Amino acid sequence: MTLSFAASVPERGVDVAFEVAAGETVALLGPNGAGKSTVLAVLAGLLRPDAGRVELDGRVLLSVGASYDGPRVDLPPHRRRVALLAQEPLLFPHLSALDNVAFGPRSAGAGRSASRARAREWLDDVGIGELADRRPGRLSGGQAQRAAVARALAAEPDLLLLDEPMAALDVAVTPALRQTLRRVLAERTCVVVTHDVLDALLLADRVLVLEGGRVVEQGPTRDVLARPRSAFAARLAGLNLVVGRWSAAGVVRDDGTVVAGRAGDVVPAVDAPVVAVFRPTAVAVYRSAPHGSPRNVVPVTVAAVEPVGDLVRIRSGDQASGLAGLSADVTPTAAAELELVPGDEVFFSVKATEVDVYPA
Numbered sequence: 001m002t003l004s005f006a007a008s009v010p011e012r013g014v015d016v017a018f019e020v021a022a023g024e025t026v027a028l029l030g031p032n033g034a035g036k037s038t039v040l041a042v043l044a045g046l047l048r049p050d051a052g053r054v055e056l057d058g059r060v061l062l063s064v065g066a067s068y069d070g071p072r073v074d075l076p077p078h079r080r081r082v083a084l085l086a087q088e089p090l091l092f093p094h095l096s097a098l099d100n101v102a103f104g105p106r107s108a109g110a111g112r113s114a115s116r117a118r119a120r121e122w123l124d125d126v127g128i129g130e131l132a133d134r135r136p137g138r139l140s141g142g143q144a145q146r147a148a149v150a151r152a153l154a155a156e157p158d159l160l161l162l163d164e165p166m167a168a169l170d171v172a173v174t175p176a177l178r179q180t181l182r183r184v185l186a187e188r189t190c191v192v193v194t195h196d197v198l199d200a201l202l203l204a205d206r207v208l209v210l211e212g213g214r215v216v217e218q219g220p221t222r223d224v225l226a227r228p229r230s231a232f233a234a235r236l237a238g239l240n241l242v243v244g245r246w247s248a249a250g251v252v253r254d255d256g257t258v259v260a261g262r263a264g265d266v267v268p269a270v271d272a273p274v275v276a277v278f279r280p281t282a283v284a285v286y287r288s289a290p291h292g293s294p295r296n297v298v299p300v301t302v303a304a305v306e307p308v309g310d311l312v313r314i315r316s317g318d319q320a321s322g323l324a325g326l327s328a329d330v331t332p333t334a335a336a337e338l339e340l341v342p343g344d345e346v347f348f349s350v351k352a353t354e355v356d357v358y359p360a
């Protein structure tokens, strides 16, 4: 089922268009307020945009606004063949897990015993067949979410929407549920909203990064995480990112400061928008400015000092110069010697050979 989506919701500052190929899972990523839930709500038929068009495998689910020709269409949620799995399982409390799952096929006209037989298969498939007779109140959070997955799939939707499906669950149960989702999503057309880099890596073929109601970058998950172009994707990938324009000296930021780096095989055109990306482990931290160093050196204010694995991460806040927050990972010994606390003024330094530059 190919999905094509375009919608504009001016009151929320959202204007987004994208496509999803048949059988593909796309993750919507982005900071709070970026517009992810708005996109899901339009897809599910819960929010009508000012203008928009949604087509699923040739069926028009929505076509409103002057820019779209043809008759006005706005199918109600139950006629879209779109299933939404929310953060909370939202099961009917008075029905057993089995009857919750049988509800979809039953409403679609299947007979009682056929619906229950199908529901039993789905419950087996998501690993809670033995809990079929329990009501939701007697299921754990993870089990209830599995029942909700079974219920969504039993309705045989053409498109599955997942809204942070693991966000409300205990971290102990998320890896197993993620594996189940990975299996059931494999051949399905699906849009998943997530904040979690593991969800993006394990569930999605492709990611779409939203910022301020617009798509700012998209591509295969691994490519976006390896070579992020947006601040959000860089943060998710655990990389530092500085934006600017290319010049012979390196990446020139808006305030005129320059970050020297390697442009790789494809050298950008002079003045083209570029990003400089480098690992936190490549950043050295000094109390006073290192002199005579060929390295990039920037003064920053420490915002946080926190352990990350075997290292200590020193994070700078967003700087008055417009420089977004950066991270430096140093050894515990180095951190102890620096004795840093939030508010300290320090210098971050990175060798040009550690900085990758590519087009924004």
Ligand SMILES: Nc1ncnc2c1ncn2[C@@H]1O[C@H](COP(=O)(O)OP(=O)(O)OP(=O)(O)O)[C@@H](O)[C@H]1O
Binding pocket: 011, 012, 013, 014, 030, 031, 032, 033, 034, 035, 036, 037, 038, 039
């Ligand atoms: N019910 C609403 N009425 C009006 N504006 C809203 C409503 N819900 C969200 N918004 C606004 O619309 C914009 C997009 O919000 P949306 O909830 O789609 O973002 P999101 O990416 O899902 O964020 P989060 O990660 O916090 O869930 C934000 O500016 C938000 O303040």
